[in-house]
């Protein structure tokens with residue numbers, strides 16, 4: 001079993017948290033000594049400042065697993081042919097953004113339509129329909145997503161980004177019904193696709209989605225850009241996408257991934273609330289093409305979906321058919337939910 005390798009955002013968070021804790025410890029011990037002993041802290045007892053600086057990166061490195069030490073180089077063959085080309089099915093979670101300053105959802109909508117790689121890309125937006133989203137300009141962006149020809153799926157209709165498994169039954173059903181109604185008002189039809197917040201579902205929530213006519217779509221690749229506060233960049237975006245796509249290659253070779261309309265749909269997840277993603281969408285599109293070429297994976301002459309109906313067909317073909325289906329979640333989520341006894345099953349960890 002390999003070590004869990006935290007993503008760079010987590011490593012920075014762990015590093016910062018440890019450094020802050022050590023300095024707080026240093027301050028607390030000093031003030032306690034001064035208060036109770038009525039004497040300045042002796043140098044022999046005081047946690048020295050250089051130790052704080054040295055201990056933080058060391059502990060951060062240990063806690064961050066192997067990612068800093070082990071270069072990612074999947075040991076897979078790139079020779080076996082793949083019968084059909086891939087087409088990337090772009091999905092965006094958590095929006096529409098309510099930001100008044102360089103709104104990332106608006107920027108992404110513009111760049112999907114106007115970009116040098118494939119103008120007029122259509123994507124799938126898993127939206128939040130209540131809470132902050134009701135505020136302008138998020139309120140106006142949901143109809144715009146539909147008007148621009150994109151597909152709308154359901155993410156949540158709670159007052160915030162909440163895990164459906166932890167809602168009361170009444171609140172959960174209300175969220176489903178409100179979300180369906182909100183989307184229906186915009187698009188004229190009920191959503192057929194749902195992406196559960198935090199990638200988390202159990203038998204109860206899965207069955208409820210199905211009973212409300214929605215099918216769960218997870219992802220093949222993730223930009224791991226869900227954290228939008230603080231540092232929201234992705235210095236390892238290329239290697240992350242390369243590694244994730246590389247794990248799909250053997251499955252493509254043996255025909256394990258469905259072919260729809262003569263292409264293999266590869267689901268990619270971004271967050272349209274992330275300003276970094278919005279600023280770098282062109283680069284992400286280019287990176288997807290480049291890592292596919294590096295992995296000797298054929299790409300369709302139309303690398304991204306351009307037709308909403310075809311996109312929906314492909315997305316439905318890639319949905320989870322049963323709650324008991326073993327799935328691989330992006331980033332740390334398999335690690336988190338796979339060990340949760342409430343799920344009643346192990347969702348296999350995705351770290352390798």
Ligand SMILES: [Zn+2]
Nearest residue numbers: 093094197198
């Ligand atoms: Zn989300």
